[in-house]
Amino acid sequence: MASKKKTIIDFRRMAKEGEKIVYLTGYDYLTAKYEERAGVDMILVGDSLGNVVLGYDSTYPVTMEDMIIHCKAVRRGAPNTFIVGDMPFMSYQVSNEEAVANAGRFVKEAGADCVKLEGLTDSCIERIRAINDAGMLVMGHIGLTPQFGAQMGGNKAQGKSYEAALKLIEGAKRIEEAGACSILVEGVPAVVGKAITEQANIPILGIGAGSYTDGQLLIYADMVGYFDDFTPKFVKRYGNVGGELLRAFTEYAEEVRSGSFPDDSVHAYKINPDEAAAIEALIAERFGK
Numbered sequence: 001m002a003s004k005k006k007t008i009i010d011f012r013r014m015a016k017e018g019e020k021i022v023y024l025t026g027y028d029y030l031t032a033k034y035e036e037r038a039g040v041d042m043i044l045v046g047d048s049l050g051n052v053v054l055g056y057d058s059t060y061p062v063t064m065e066d067m068i069i070h071c072k073a074v075r076r077g078a079p080n081t082f083i084v085g086d087m088p089f090m091s092y093q094v095s096n097e098e099a100v101a102n103a104g105r106f107v108k109e110a111g112a113d114c115v116k117l118e119g120l121t122d123s124c125i126e127r128i129r130a131i132n133d134a135g136m137l138v139m140g141h142i143g144l145t146p147q148f149g150a151q152m153g154g155n156k157a158q159g160k161s162y163e164a165a166l167k168l169i170e171g172a173k174r175i176e177e178a179g180a181c182s183i184l185v186e187g188v189p190a191v192v193g194k195a196i197t198e199q200a201n202i203p204i205l206g207i208g209a210g211s212y213t214d215g216q217l218l219i220y221a222d223m224v225g226y227f228d229d230f231t232p233k234f235v236k237r238y239g240n241v242g243g244e245l246l247r248a249f250t251e252y253a254e255e256v257r258s259g260s261f262p263d264d265s266v267h268a269y270k271i272n273p274d275e276a277a278a279i280e281a282l283i284a285e286r287f288g289k
C-alpha cells in the first residue's frame with residue numbers, strides 16, 4: 001500500500017521528536033519511483049541536475065524549463081512524496097515578482113510541495129518572505145551555496161571560523177523569521193550544523209553539516225556510486241550503480257558483437273510454424289534465398 005505523503009506538519013513533529021528526516025535528490029521518474037518505494041521522506045529536484053544529469057560543470061546554466069521538466073518527472077514517479085523544487089540561478093535573484101512567479105511554476109506546473117533557494121543576503125531573505133507571503137512553502141539553503149560559488153572562490157566548506165559561523169547562525173534565524181518552513185545547511189563543520197539546529201524552531205536539514213541536524217540530504221547519484229566526476233568528503237557510498245552499468249553495457253556489447261544476443265529461442269517473437277514456412281517459401285521464391 002502506498003504510504004501517505006508527509007507534510008510540513010509531519011516534518012515539524014519529526015524534528016521536535018528527534019525522528020530523522022530522510023532527504024535525497026531525484027531528477028527523473030524511475031529514480032523517484034525507487035526513492036518512494038524505499039520510504040524516502042522528501043525528494044529535492046536539485047539544480048545539481050546541471051552536473052549530475054545534464055553534464056555541465058556547474059549549476060549556473062540550469063534553466064527553469066529544465067527544472068520544470070525534471071520536477072514533473074519526479075512527481076510522476078513519486079506521487080506520495082514531499083517534493084522540493086530547487087530554484088535555479090537567476091530564477092529568483094532579480095526581483096520578488098520573478099521569484100514568486102517562478103516558485104508558482106514549480107507548484108502549479110510541476111506539482112512541487114515546496115521550493116528552495118540559496119543564500120542569506122538581504123535580497124534572498126526578501127525573496128523568502130515574498131514566496132511565503134504568496135502562500136507557498138519555501139526552504140532556505142545556507143553554507144556552501146554553489147550559486148554563490150564565484151563569490152566564495154569555489155565550492156568549499158563554509159563557517160570554519162567563529163565570525164563565519166556566527167554569520168550563518170544569525171542568517172538562519174533571519175531566514176526563519178522571514179517565513180521559511182525549513183533550512184538546508186550545506187558544507188559546514190558539525191559544530192555549526194548543531195548550533196544552527198539547536199537555535200531553530202523549524203526543521204534543519206543537513207548535507208555535509210554533521211549528524212546533529214533534523215535530517216540528512218545526499219545527492220542520490222553520489223551515494224549509489226553513479227556520479228563519479230567528483231565526490232565530496234561527506235558522501236558515503238551505499239552502492240555501485242556505475243560499476244553495475246559498466247558491467248552490463250560491456251557484456252551486452254560483447255554479446256551483440258559475438259552474435260550470442262539475441263537468442264531467437266528466448267528473445268524473439270513466436271509465430272505459427274505454418275506462417276513461418278509460408279514466409280520462408282515466399283522469400284525463397286522471390287529472392288532465391
Ligand code: KIV
Pocket residue numbers: 025044045046047048049086184186207217219
Ligand atoms: O542542487 C542540489 O542538489 C542542492 C544540494 C547539493 C544541496 O542544492
